[in-house]
Amino acid sequence: MTQPHIPHPDLPPPANAVGAIGWLRRHLFSSPANIALTALALYLLYALLPPVLNWAFFDATWRGDSREACSGQGGACWIFIRTHFAQFMYGFYPEAQRWRVDMLVLLLIFGVAPLFIRTVPAKLKRRLGLGLLIAFPIFAFVLMRGGILGLAAVETSSWGGLLLTLVIAGVGMTGALPLGVLLALGRRSTMPTIQALCVTFIELWRGVPLITVLFMSSVMLPLFLPAGLNFDKLLRALIGVTLFQAAYMAEVVRGGLQAIPKGQLEAAAALGLGYWKSMGLIVLPQALKLVIPGIVNTFIALFKDTSLVLIIGLFDLMNIVHNATTNPAWLGFSTEGYVFAAAVYWLFCFGMSRYSRNLEKRLHTGHQR
Amino acid sequence: MKSWKPLAAVTILSLSAISVAHAGTTLEAIKKNGFIKCGISDGLPGFSFADEKGNYSGIDVDVCRAIAAALFGDATKLKYTPLTAKERLTALQSGEIDVLSRNTTWTSSRDSAQGLNFAGVTYYDGQGFLVNKKLGVNSAKKLDGATVCVQAGTTTELNLSDYFRASKMKFTPITYDKSDESAKSLEAGRCDVLTSDQSQLYAQRIKLAKPDEYVVLPEVISKEPLGPVVRHGDDDWFDLVKWTLYVMVNAEELGVNSKNVEEMKKSTNPDVKRLLGVEGDKGKDFGLANDWMATVIKQVGNYGEIFDRNVGKGSPLKIERGLNALWNQGGLQYAPPVR
Numbered sequence: 001m002t003q004p005h006i007p008h009p010d011l012p013p014p015a016n017a018v019g020a021i022g023w024l025r026r027h028l029f030s031s032p033a034n035i036a037l038t039a040l041a042l043y044l045l046y047a048l049l050p051p052v053l054n055w056a057f058f059d060a061t062w063r064g065d066s067r068e069a070c071s072g073q074g075g076a077c078w079i080f081i082r083t084h085f086a087q088f089m090y091g092f093y094p095e096a097q098r099w100r101v102d103m104l105v106l107l108l109i110f111g112v113a114p115l116f117i118r119t120v121p122a123k124l125k126r127r128l129g130l131g132l133l134i135a136f137p138i139f140a141f142v143l144m145r146g147g148i149l150g151l152a153a154v155e156t157s158s159w160g161g162l163l164l165t166l167v168i169a170g171v172g173m174t175g176a177l178p179l180g181v182l183l184a185l186g187r188r189s190t191m192p193t194i195q196a197l198c199v200t201f202i203e204l205w206r207g208v209p210l211i212t213v214l215f216m217s218s219v220m221l222p223l224f225l226p227a228g229l230n231f232d233k234l235l236r237a238l239i240g241v242t243l244f245q246a247a248y249m250a251e252v253v254r255g256g257l258q259a260i261p262k263g264q265l266e267a268a269a270a271l272g273l274g275y276w277k278s279m280g281l282i283v284l285p286q287a288l289k290l291v292i293p294g295i296v297n298t299f300i301a302l303f304k305d306t307s308l309v310l311i312i313g314l315f316d317l318m319n320i321v322h323n324a325t326t327n328p329a330w331l332g333f334s335t336e337g338y339v340f341a342a343a344v345y346w347l348f349c350f351g352m353s354r355y356s357r358n359l360e361k362r363l364h365t366g367h368q369r
Numbered sequence: 370m371k372s373w374k375p376l377a378a379v380t381i382l383s384l385s386a387i388s389v390a391h392a393g394t395t396l397e398a399i400k401k402n403g404f405i406k407c408g409i410s411d412g413l414p415g416f417s418f419a420d421e422k423g424n425y426s427g428i429d430v431d432v433c434r435a436i437a438a439a440l441f442g443d444a445t446k447l448k449y450t451p452l453t454a455k456e457r458l459t460a461l462q463s464g465e466i467d468v469l470s471r472n473t474t475w476t477s478s479r480d481s482a483q484g485l486n487f488a489g490v491t492y493y494d495g496q497g498f499l500v501n502k503k504l505g506v507n508s509a510k511k512l513d514g515a516t517v518c519v520q521a522g523t524t525t526e527l528n529l530s531d532y533f534r535a536s537k538m539k540f541t542p543i544t545y546d547k548s549d550e551s552a553k554s555l556e557a558g559r560c561d562v563l564t565s566d567q568s569q570l571y572a573q574r575i576k577l578a579k580p581d582e583y584v585v586l587p588e589v590i591s592k593e594p595l596g597p598v599v600r601h602g603d604d605d606w607f608d609l610v611k612w613t614l615y616v617m618v619n620a621e622e623l624g625v626n627s628k629n630v631e632e633m634k635k636s637t638n639p640d641v642k643r644l645l646g647v648e649g650d651k652g653k654d655f656g657l658a659n660d661w662m663a664t665v666i667k668q669v670g671n672y673g674e675i676f677d678r679n680v681g682k683g684s685p686l687k688i689e690r691g692l693n694a695l696w697n698q699g700g701l702q703y704a705p706p707v708r
Contacts, residue, residue, distance in 0.1 A: 084421045092423040157450065158423075219456045222463035313411050313451045323451075325549070326412035327420055328685040332576035334549045 056339075067330055080333040081340050084324045088340070091160015091315050097152060100143050101163055111136065133174060156234040160315035162344060164234075168241055168306040168316065173299050175242035180249025181288075185279060187254055198250070205247035211308050213240045218312035237309050245302050252294040256287030289363050296356035300349045307345075317341055395599075395606045399467055404446045407433035408466035411451045414572035415680035415688070416472050416492075425449055428679045429470040432491055432597050432614070435669040436468065439613045439661050444668040458483060461598060468610055469598040472568075484601040488610040491596050492680075493692035493701050495589035496528050497567040499574060502582050504561055509588035513538040518551040518560035520544070524591070529564055532590040552576045555583075566593055571686045589692075609655060616662045618704035619644055620671035622695055627670040630663055643707050651707060662707070672702060 012018075016025060028038045059075025070077035081088070090098050111132050114120045147153035159167065186198030205213075217236040225231070260283050268278030288295070310319035321337040324330060399405055409417040409429050417427040434444040450466050461469045462484060472494075473479070475487040498509050506512060509532075517540050519526050526544065533540045543560050545551040552573040555563045563573060567585060574580045597614070599607050620626065623641050625633045634645050642648035645663040652659035669675065676693060677683040694700025 087419075087421055087423060092419065095422075155448075215455070219459045222459060222465055225463070310411075311453060312456060313453045315411075315451070319411065323412040323419055324421070326414050326418045326572075328414045328418070328572065328575070329420070331414060331572060331685065332552075334576075 067333075070333075076336050076339075077333050078336065080324070080330055080336050084330075084337075087324065088161045088317065088320055090163050091320055092158040093154060093160065093163065094152070094158070097146070097154055100146070100151070104140050104143060108132075108136070137171070137174070156232055159234065161320045162317045164309075164314060165303075165306050165317045167234075168238060168309065169299075169303045171238050172241040172245050172302050172306070175238075176245035176249045176298075176302070177295070179242065179246035181253050181284065183246060183250035184253035184257055187250065188257055202247045202250050205244050206251070210241070210244050210305055211311055213244050214308060214312050216240075233312060233314060237312060237314060241302070241306070241309075245298065245305075248298050248301075249295070252291050252298055253287065255294060256289075256291035257283065259290050260287050292356055292360050292363070296352055300352055303348055303352070304345060317344060395467055395603045396609070399440065399606075403441070404448050405433065405437050405440065405468065406448050406450060406466045407436075408450050408452045408457060408460050408469040408471055409433070410471045411453055413472055413569075414575075415568065415684060415686045417451075417470075426679065428491055428675060429472060429597075431669055431675045431679065432470045433468065435613045435617060435665045436597075436610055438665045438668040439609060439616075439655075439657065442658060442661070442664050458485065461485065461600060464600075467599070467606070472595045473598055475594045475596055479598070485598050486601055486603075486607050488597045488599060488607060489614040490594040490701075491614060492568065492594075494566045494568050494593035494595055495692075496525055496564060496591040496593070497570055497589055498586040499555065499563045499565075499570040499583055500561065500586060501555075502584050506562075506586070509586050509590070510536060510538075512540065512562060514540070515561040516541045516543060516559070518543050518545060518554050518563045520551060520565060525565060528591040549576065567691075568680065568686075568688065571680070571688045575685055605656075609657075612655065613665060614672075615704035616644070616665050616707070617669070617672040617675065618695070618702050619707055620662075620666045621673040621702075622697070622704070625666055625671060626674055627667055630667045634663070640706070 013022075016022060029035050055075050057075075061070045061075065061077050061079055063069065064079050065083060067077070067080075069079060086095070086098075090101060093101060111128060114128055115125055115132075142148070143151070144159065145154060145156065183198050183202055186194045187202065189195050189198070214237060217240045218233060221231070221236065264282055264286070265278060268282040273281065306316055307318035309316050310322065313319075315323060318341055321341045322334075325334040325337050407430075409425065409427075412418050413427070413429075415427055417425060417429040419425050430449070433447055433449070437446045438444040440446075450460065452460050452466075452469075452471060457469055457471050457473065458479070460466050468488075470491075472492070473487075474494075475490065479485050480487055498512070500506050500512075512533075517529060519529055519542050526542070529540075529542065543554065545554065551560075551563055551565070553576075554560055555573075556577050563570065565573065567589060570585050574583050574585070577583055597610055599610055619640075623633075623638065623644060625641060625644065630645065633641055634647050636642065636645075639648065643651060645666075646652060646658075646660035650659060652661050655661070658664070670678070673695075676690065680686045680688045681690065690698075690700060692701050694702065696703035
């Protein structure tokens, strides 16, 4: 009787190659150079983390309502942020009228949320999206500006804080993307006039820094206009930011257009689709999907670039924080202010970045590696 | 094809006619609007800033309030436009604002070539030095070999090197582009002395952990007279702004302030009587109510009150009157008489 061969069961891997120790050995102590880097990183954490944590949390002052409460603590004075929080959010928007802004934000959240839920029918989404793109901005402007229907007028010069940052970023994004797509199509057009116009526009706006555009709109433009005719400063900034970002967006979209094989267009033509249909149904959906990272990159840059409007005296989040640091009753808390502003910017930019990753995954159709 | 020449000439002439016509009507335009468009700073401690409720205050803001009180009898008839240093003059030239009250230094080029008029001096500023008391220095003349923190790209830098060269002293400049950083490096000991306009040094001092250990040296090495600005060729408006300032200085000199203004109307002093509109018709000269000067004092205060409230003893800044004291108290604030 021969016994069937039963192989000896596999030995477990050595204890130092699995579990936490194994992970450490593989990732942190795999070579002398890595050991040195690990030690350096640990030392840096040890040297930097406790002071930062102490400043931000353990030694920080949270309670009180004047700068006296903060003296001698050595840590951050978050009272400064708390007392100015409403101003950082709304700027100089009158307190009694802030419900309008709150209402718009709620409306926007409830309007946008269904677009992200997959079970909502596509037709409804399309209508909702169009409504948000066309009706909402008009409604929002009327409500925020007021002056009719018994609403008190609130000049755009008193819009500020995060509200203004979001207005500029929102208008810039919704304006720059469609304009950028059109410019990109125009640049690849076979019609010489359109192509020349688009190339000139893109190269002109890309060739100047945004700060110059804003500066020109605020300092030079009024000198050329007839006396007494004053464009709204915010409107000037909005136009400047939108046109500027559209030029960047055009180049991002063009990158996507170039990646689409010519066969796709030829196939569209063979099906009898005209220019707009073949672009809208065949080329653009593929091209835009390819350049999502580029588009979001431009959006994130735009969001942060809104802080440049401080050069023309608009009180966006950054400038309103700066303004608060010049209040004699609260001098010397600029670090807290700027850390807060940085945290808000980071939150928004990180949110956009996560959403774009999510979008990429959802639209993933096998071209990714 | 020479027909374009007369056309161009006519266009240019009519354009200049329009601008001249416009220049003469600032006061009328303001009266029609019912408020004054006042250009202020985008945030300067003691001069103009917004508190957490969004209310503006500061010396520069009070000047605008006083003008509104003079013209409309109501210090709130204003629209503030916060302006950056670069856009302030254009905003005034283009008519976006009626008066610029934004810590602007009175210089010859601004007064002439740039087409502006300075209505007076609300604050005599000048570049000074802030040092740690431990350094044992009581005069800028003893700063030989010092390391100096200075803001880059401003005239501050030029004045500094001029001063040290003229006094045959050596120094090492450390330049910063933001004022908060310079205060922090003074504190950390990266420099011995911080230089900036004196009005700013007091604000910087509050930012330090132990303000009492630092002192502003007495030397002032540059002249920075700050005051409200209007456009050229707008004489009625210019006079009104100018005399609003003079009224506030005269009121302090005569001992009239916002609290006692009603009592003082019973004064027997003819100067006080003229100032408060009890005697004479000084309102008519300006096309205003006869008691407009009293209204300014009542609603905004005299010069001393404004100074103390915003930058002086009554404020966190605690700046000495110094050059801004009245002329009969060793300062430079002097106003022509109301007569």
